[in-house]
Amino acid sequence: MFKKLKEKLLFEKSGENIAQRYIVLNGFDGVLTVLGITVGSFSTQVDNPAVVISACVGTAVGLLASGISGAYITETSQRLRGFKELRAKMLTDMEGSVQEKNIQSESLVISLLNGFSSFMFAMLGTIPFFLATFDIIPMLNTAYYSSMFVSGILLAVLGGYLGRIARESIPYYALKMVLVGVGTAALMYGLQLFVL
């Protein structure tokens, strides 16, 4: 059953790839959110890693919860609507059919992917601050630079992956994503300077 579900999610008839879309989209969300926190904390020179970690983990958990619940409700309602339309065409109740069972199982898998992709990517950007907690690297400013570097790498990986999907230049797509990250960081830094 899992194999079939995996096949369906990865190779939909329409050519759309739900899993890919969610992983990239939410991974992007996770990376940029943590990058925003990192740049914000960097501009105010927060020297306690626990403060940054708690902000990042709190945000990551928020992304996880909103990702799972939001996607589950959205996917279920959309699939239910599609199922009802199909049922009207079939002129049967379709009770107990694979299509009916798939509404819940597919929505669950998609929502978990949705939530965990943003959570995972957000947590990866937080790793340098954990290292600073254990005094493996100094908080000022190595942990900040490391976190921004990790975020840049993650954005490049996501961009490269999109480039591969589009069968376009991987470095070009990677650079585009990194530039979005740089833009976000610059905007965040500028806002901090303006506000403070």
Place this chain on the structure above:
Amino acid sequence: MSKIKKLVLDVLKPHEPEIIEFSKEMCSLESVSYLESSVEEVDKEVETVQIILFGEDIEYKEVKKKTRELGASIHSVDGVLAGDNRPNREKNR
């Protein structure tokens, strides 16, 4: 009592599962040895397929249940081949 050896069904099914997957699932039934299926008509969300099932003793109830599980419905039974395994039945009478 005679046994059903062949069944010709007119089935209305959604596009998913596709006909290959659908046929494999139908063929997984114990009473079905093999089958032949072909798409007769394609609509926006549904399609009509003709399924010819072959077996030694096809259980129609089982076929109907499986069809339902796959989200399809049998429109009509268009042909049946029934018989038993006694080739010399006439002689023995």
